[in-house]
Amino acid sequence: MTHTYSVTGMTCTGCQAKVQSLLSKVPGVKNVTIDLPKGEASIDMDKHISATQLKEALKDYPKYQLAETNLNHHTEISPTTDEDKKTWLQTYKPILLIFGYIIGITFLAEWVQGDFVWMRWMNHFMAGFFLVFSFFKLLNLKGFAVSYRMYDIVAKRWNGWGYVYAFAELALGLAFLTGFNPILTNTITFVVMTVSIVGVLQSVFNKRKIKCACLGAVFNLPMSTITIIEDLLMIGMSGTMLLTMLQ
Template structure:
């Protein structure tokens, strides 16, 4: 008997979660084939005998103290996978923004004057360096989450693995003030494409995890992400128009 079954899952947040569940299910004596995906969060299996939701949950229970479980069909609603969209949820982004503004203020204080172009250069450099850092902490997890909404990563999965290094390169280029015209043009293009994917995800009204800070923070996709990407596009364009 080779029976296909699909089980919606709760608790997945990154590629590591997918790997853990896949390995655990492959150890089940009645499961012949396993495919676990992050988006949608589900396990597709082929079994020698039909398994119930309770069977699956009992088998998955040892993983991370029961963090992962099947959404039972008898449940009225699945537990929310992402936090509510409020100021507390986006606290990491707010703190990061405050740090970047503090760096700009310190630079202006040291120079004895404020220059808009210089402020934008430092902000964008710090932005890309910080965001790439969090993404690189779990590169595979970021790539999996990013592929759920980014237009390029959907078509070319490898782009999700390359993107953090693009951000890192742009951040270093901004801080070193290397080829500002080229760097700003590349930034405008890369962030505009990213913005299109974010807009599509937000307008779809689906609950999607934002990968802007990698998998370290569990942030929901929202208008905050649109503002974040849109701001970078506008700043890159403004930098292109300002005298160097």
């Protein structure tokens, strides 16, 4: 069953992610969808959960006030939002454009060199990937950290990891760009991305409808196989370069 509640006090995507995270931890809650412009939370639950229990989950953040609405008689019908109406291409257009730009620019850089060297191209691609993705995370660092904490296995245990991770991506981007200690850079990349993908796999396989934090809090991208492919690509490239350099 799905119930809809009004939630006041949410002013940004960081607030949205925080409320979603807190309500998702209530026993019996299967999924939480937040409509930030409307100030509403649609909660899919296994059994009836009282509003008092839901309010209790938000008690440590008094600026977020939950109240029942007159929409709750539609308990068996999940609300349809604009996000539900988007096609796959419309949903993932931002990340597809970013990958297209990075691939195009790095291939152009190889063409200018007069030959194509796979190791050099992968190095440039990973530099572009980390620099661009860290940029979007740093636009709203707090919002990213809150969203990331909803699924990452390290961020769940240490709140500060989301903040560190954004700067770690920036540092890795600069390291790949400047050619700083390639073995160390690729080793760190392999380890960090391998740990990161664990939480992604858990969320996708459990079919949790949560926001992917790969582009920070700027775009509302759902967690999906696209996120898995993105992480696997970085793991594969760093692993390939490590093996090549160590031979």
